[in-house]
Amino acid sequence: MQDQRIMGLIATFVAVAELGSFKRAAETVGRSPSTITTQINQLEAILGVRLIVRTTRHVHLSGAGEEFLARSRRILNETERLIRDFRGQGDTFSGKVELSVSPTIAVSLVPKVVEALGIEHPEVKISLFEGLRDDVVNSVERGAVDFGIGPYTDVPPTLTFERMFEQLFHLILPEKHPIVRRGYAVACDLRDLDLLCPVPGSTARTVLEELAREAGIQVVPRYETLQYPTLYALVAGGLGATVMPVVDPNFLAASRLVAVPFRARRVSRKIGVIARRGEALSPVSALFVKTLQETAARYREHFQLHI
Template identity: 30%
Template sequence: MNITLRQIRAFLAVAEVGAFARAAERMHLSPSALSTLVKELEEQIGLRLFYRSTRVVQLTEAGAEFLPLARKALEDLEAAVAGSRALAEVKRGRVTVAASIVIAATLLPWVIQSFQQRHPGIQCILKDGFEETIRDQVRRGEVDLGVGTLVEGEPGLTEVTLYQDHLVALVPDGHPLAERGAVTWRELAKHPLISLSDQSPSRALADAAFDSVGLRPVPAHVATFSSTLISMVAAGMGVAALPVNVRQLSRRTGVQTRMLVRPTVKRNMGVYSRSDAELTPAANAFLKHMQAFVKSKGSLPDEAAEAAAH
């Protein structure tokens, strides 16, 4: 069968007004064109839908049965078109973002909140977890976007830079290094070191910095999450090197942060998406909003604004 939308509209117009001439006026067609559409529909169905006379047009039994079905088909199609337009116009939809625990706690809540003020019909789902798993989540299509440390040459991924930040030393209140304005990597290595697992991109940056000055310190303790590491530093178990955005979490726990120098280690933070799939309208709108949000700097919460400014 090859029933068209115009044929269904023509049938419904005749059924509703009971006359071909008036139905043709409603559809801005000539009576003969409208009659042709109805005839084509009857041929497709194989049954007459109307009794025609010079005075009146009435539905046949088949036409009466077909009428509610035709109305529902038209309503369903119009609803589908309206839904698709809403998606395209970012009036509804869903976007899923994966990020490390620190980024999820220090940047994305403010991004999501401001995004949903503009797009209240979009549902935003934030998946916080291990940074080292973000890329695979994006590749597998489990999330639309991933936010984390950019690594050059990642296969299957498109990268967009958001900002650049740097590593800082974390020391407990009252620690000798807390009296310094900045801390060198050699100075940091003289104290018990608490590190993230060796799969962490931040750990890789710290190891490379130590290696650049001829040091390979063995961590006294290893933690999986940055939040755990911060508490371990606060408990006096050692010192650590983490990205500057942890200051928003550490300042309430009795932990001081100091700039790490010689060398200063910077990293590029950005967004991952699949290179073999087009972003949904909702995900694309969220990405653009996040870029604008970070670029504005002043609207970022405290340390995240400072990180974006570097």
């Protein structure tokens, strides 16, 4: 491990593993194929294990190679972020934040966070990647992003979930529906509605199914879809009702929809920070999280959040 070129050898290995070819890796990093082969041999000699299995036509990873690839990506990504975050930082926040975020948070709170950071810390750059559970968790776990934000509490042991706030769910109905005039909803109302549901496996569907179970109701959706704008549009088209967060109050109002709160029962899901266990957030990432928390508190009534 005293070899000063170890990081270069690791970078070469990652290039070969991701491209699946010594030739393509050589073209990408600007070296000859023989040099790439030599570097892989050196790395395997240092580690004492075979990382890449070569055949006449194919290159694939050994079991040790698969494990080494995952950890190598994290090392390279973290090294890049470390240099990026502290280069020229001085007394001001600078650098780049890369995060994976759930869709409903991406379109509601994140634009306001980005706006606030743009005013107060113009040197901060932000890259956002929207995703559902597997996308967010996998991107954080493999080091492709700095951290994640979403309702995905069931993270693997390598990650942590830290609650920030709760996203309240409401019964979304056309403005002239009788339940809207009543002013509140109860779980048994679902029995008499054509339900428009998030797809199975989504956290929004889990919330709906838990609510239905408590009321002794089986969820039998009329239509299922993934994205909240589609659900809202179907409700606006008179096709039924859905149970979702108040993601975009302006969209609801423009569609003549009303978010009716549930009485005597807080229907919600936890939103939190998903990070790699044992790895502290960089200063600029921590700034983003702090700004998001402050933004959630400021707009809790607008977006119906529980802090």
